[in-house]
Amino acid sequence: MRYELYYWPTIQGRGEFIRLALEEAAADYIDVVRQPESEGGGVSAMFDFLTGDDIEHPPFAPPILKAGKRVIAQTSVILMFLGARHKLAPTGDNGREWTHQLQLTTDDFLVEAHDVHHPLAKSFYYEDQRDEALRRTENFKSERLPKFLGYMERVLSQNPSSRKHLVGGRLTYVDLSLFQIIEGLRYAFPNTMTRVEPNYPLTLALHARVAERPRIRAYTESEQRIPFNTHGIFRYYEELDD
DSSP, rough: OHHHHOOOOOOTTTTHHHHHHHHHOOOOOEEEEGGGGGTOHHHHHHHHHHHHHHSSOOSSSSSSEETTEEEESSHHHHHHHHHHHHTTTTTHHEEEEEHHHHHHHHHHHHHHHHHOSSSOOOTTTTGGGGHHHHHHHHHHIIHHHHHHHHHHHHHHHHHHHOOOOOSSTTHHHHHHHHHHHHHHHHHOOOHHHHGGGGGOOHHHHHHHHTTHHHHHHHHHHHSSSSSTTTSSSSSOGGGGGO
């Protein structure tokens, strides 16, 4: 089966969590919106898909994964689906639920990382909410970032199977998601991360192991990986980083 992924073509965003899982699984997929319009791609293809009246369960927003006749939206739900199909999640109910729970926590972390630069509204420019962003960022760096990273460190340290993974003794999709979170934080807050990373050795060791996985490394070093930029979820503004 060839999967069809629908997401914005110029940012990593939430779509990158799906791409990492697909790449690690060596799955056959097409990034539809990044294809030429002449080949059925482009942003218009995504909007046509979103607004079409022939989908039984219409999605609210991208990322969207089409798997045969199935249409699945929401990052955590897509990853749960791919995890079961491509051995990126435990097979037992308890393990699957625990992995999903951790992914939802990662989703919460992602929202907070975004809201440092858009604390009032996504539709306002950053320049229209700079003062509020500065205040929100100080809270994020002093309280929220340590809270989330500290929790992931605790989960790793208490994993009875292996301190090398968040769940069980082998890689799951939530390991890939934590890798992406660290990547984004390093882009958005390079000075802050340099200072705090020594506090989370297990988390950073996990990030390093994921980075060296052959398929992940090949993907992140390829042109297929969209660079971080100031249009995505993780954005670098010098005044927000120490």
